[in-house]
Amino acid sequence: MNILINVIRRRFLQAAALVLASAALPASAEPQTLTVMTSYPAEVTARIEAAFEKAHPDYRVQIIWRMPQDALPYLQQPKQGGVDVYWSPSPRTFNQLKTEGAFRKLDLDLTGLPETIGKTRLRDAENYLTATEMAGFGFAINTEKLMAIGVAPPKTWRDLTNPKLAGKIAVPNPARVGFAPVLVDIPLQGYGWDAGWALWSEISGNAELLEQGGSFISDKVGTGQVAVGLSIDFFIASAIANGAPIHFVYPDRGGINPAHIAITASTEKLLAAKTFTAFVLSASGQALLTHADIRKLPVRPSVYESLAADYYRPFVAATQCELDYDNDRGRNRLGIISSLFDHHLAYRHQEQKALWKKLHALEAAGKTQPQLRTLLTSVPLTETEAASAELQKQFRDRLEGAKLELRAPELIWREATDKRIAAAQKLLEAL
Numbered sequence: 001m002n003i004l005i006n007v008i009r010r011r012f013l014q015a016a017a018l019v020l021a022s023a024a025l026p027a028s029a030e031p032q033t034l035t036v037m038t039s040y041p042a043e044v045t046a047r048i049e050a051a052f053e054k055a056h057p058d059y060r061v062q063i064i065w066r067m068p069q070d071a072l073p074y075l076q077q078p079k080q081g082g083v084d085v086y087w088s089p090s091p092r093t094f095n096q097l098k099t100e101g102a103f104r105k106l107d108l109d110l111t112g113l114p115e116t117i118g119k120t121r122l123r124d125a126e127n128y129l130t131a132t133e134m135a136g137f138g139f140a141i142n143t144e145k146l147m148a149i150g151v152a153p154p155k156t157w158r159d160l161t162n163p164k165l166a167g168k169i170a171v172p173n174p175a176r177v178g179f180a181p182v183l184v185d186i187p188l189q190g191y192g193w194d195a196g197w198a199l200w201s202e203i204s205g206n207a208e209l210l211e212q213g214g215s216f217i218s219d220k221v222g223t224g225q226v227a228v229g230l231s232i233d234f235f236i237a238s239a240i241a242n243g244a245p246i247h248f249v250y251p252d253r254g255g256i257n258p259a260h261i262a263i264t265a266s267t268e269k270l271l272a273a274k275t276f277t278a279f280v281l282s283a284s285g286q287a288l289l290t291h292a293d294i295r296k297l298p299v300r301p302s303v304y305e306s307l308a309a310d311y312y313r314p315f316v317a318a319t320q321c322e323l324d325y326d327n328d329r330g331r332n333r334l335g336i337i338s339s340l341f342d343h344h345l346a347y348r349h350q351e352q353k354a355l356w357k358k359l360h361a362l363e364a365a366g367k368t369q370p371q372l373r374t375l376l377t378s379v380p381l382t383e384t385e386a387a388s389a390e391l392q393k394q395f396r397d398r399l400e401g402a403k404l405e406l407r408a409p410e411l412i413w414r415e416a417t418d419k420r421i422a423a424a425q426k427l428l429e430a431l
Contacts, residue, residue: 031057034272036085037064037071039178043238043293051288052279059272068093068178075102075264084267085276087132089259090178094129095331096396103128103262104270108278112300117314118323122258122299131258132280133289134297134314137183138250140218140236145227154228156252157187161202163360166353169207170220170229174334175342177213179232181334182257184341186325190253193386197344198377204345205356205376215239221246232257233312237295255325256297256314333386335395340381343413348421352376355424362431369431375424380416381409 031053038045049061064083066074068090074081075097086097097103105127113130115123122131139160141153151164160169174180188196208226210216217229218239229236236248261280263273279285286298290307298304301315317323330337345352355376362369385391394407406414 029058031060032269032272033060033062034085034269034276035062035064035083036087036276037066037075037081037083038086039065039067039071039088039090044289044296047288047291047294048280048285051284052276055279055284056275059275061276072096076100079266080264083264084269084273085261085263087259087261087280089133089135089257091258091260091327091331092181092334094260094262097262098124098128102265104265104267106130106263106274106277108274108281110281112302113281114299114301114315117256117299118318118321119326119329120256120258120323121328129260129262130281131299132261133286133299134256134258135179136233136250136256136297136312136314137179137186137254138231138233138248140221140229140231140239140246140248142221142224142227142245143247144245145221145224149227151227153247153249154251155249157190157199157203160206160228160230161199163206163357163364165228166206166357166360167208168227169203170210170217170226171204171207172213172217172230173209173211173342173346174338175346176211179213179257181338182255182325182327182330183230183232184337185330185334186253186255188337189255189325189330193383194379197379200341201345201352201377201379202356204349205353207353209346209349218244218246234294234296238293241292241295250312250317250322252322253324254317254322255327256323258299258327259296332392332396335397336381336386336391339395339410340379340386340413343410344380344417347414347417351421355421355428358428369427372424372427375420375427378420380413 045063049063053060068088071086071088071090072093075083075086080102110130115121117134139154143153145168146153149164149168151162154160172180172183174184184200187199190196191199213231214235217231218236220226221229222239222244233248236246240246261277263277267273281300283300283303286300286303289296289298290303290311297312297314304311304313304315314323359369359372359376391409394409
């Protein structure tokens with residue numbers, strides 16, 4: 001009996017101790033909310049958010065969606081509008097915010113994450129921001145449409161000047177579409193400024209210029225409205241995953257556009273911000289980016305080891321000198337390039353297309369017209385002029401889609417376009 005009483009007493013005391021210990025502990029804290037600003041669509045953010053909250057149940061993610069032109073003024077507010085992490089594919093916005101002191105140093109373990117790929121930096125030298133994924137540029141092609149017009153799938157930028165492709169190419173206007181400024185700059189670096197602009201003049205002469213990118217281009221190619229669409233790979237990969245009859249070609253002179261992540265200087269939730277950033281950069285976070293509905297290019301090379309053989313390997317391509325685009329070199333001039341394209345090639349575009357059609361017809365008949373070709377391919381700005389810090393400063397706020405009044409250089413470029421078109425028309429009349 002005594003033994004039984006002692007057992008009951010011991011269990012009672014243990015239970016009482018547990019109750020007292022529980023009473024001494026603070027009530028369970030509510031999960032801390034982390035505010036992340038991004039321009040990524042829900043297909044990306046929802047997967048990352050769910051996986052992060054499962055791995056770290058003490059945090060909740062609040063997404064603020066802003067395109068680059070809207071993110072910049074938002075993050076320039078006092079205390080940066082309460083944003084803790086900025087995560088987006090907009091190198092120019094990150095660069096501008098960094099110069100304004102908007103970020104704090106990452107202070108994270110970045111082992112296994114290369115600083116560069118080809119000639120493109122994935123991380124700034126001071127460690128304020130780092131890439132989380134990459135997107136490659138190239139050609140979305142409708143093979144059936146190309147076969148119907150008797151054209152082989154293009155492999156180089158020069159292949160896009162084929163007269164048979166007239167009216168069968170979709171090109172995003174870099175002044176309106178976020179990823180397109182780098183797309184335009186890639187051939188300018190790959191072939192040289194003058195030759196690159198001559199190439200763009202002829203390509204645009206074959207093309208329909210679009211004010212929207214992304215899924216709009218994949219729809220055009222997928223439905224056969226055009227045979228080739230110039231785009232960034234993940235938009236096309238998503239369309240392919242959903243059954244679109246499209247293939248994507250990475251040209252021999254290509255480039256990538258890194259998306260970055262940074263922690264705001266004014267965050268009051270530093271540990272949460274660092275935890276989220278580290279998760280996105282981790283092997284598990286990077287693997288999420290390869291999902292069929294997302295299909296981006298991770299910046300952690302080890303992730304590619306488990307991917308299908310047909311998944312593009314940018315780090316392999318870089319070793320073969322296929323990704324020599326230098327984003328540091330291009331970044332400060334992208335605003336100028338976007339505006340120049342808009343006023344040099346998109347301005348009076350239909351008339352320029354008609355001139356190229358006539359030139360191609362003459363050349364096909366064996367009647368070369370070097371003077372006319374020179375007129376159509378000349379560019380009203382030298383590379384040295386485009387490198388001017390003063391001119392670059394004027395176009396620093398020319399984020400894609402921004403509605404701003406024309407500036408003096410743009411008026412000059414339009415006037416040059418007017419004169420070039422008039423001279424070309426006069427020359428054709430004389431012929």
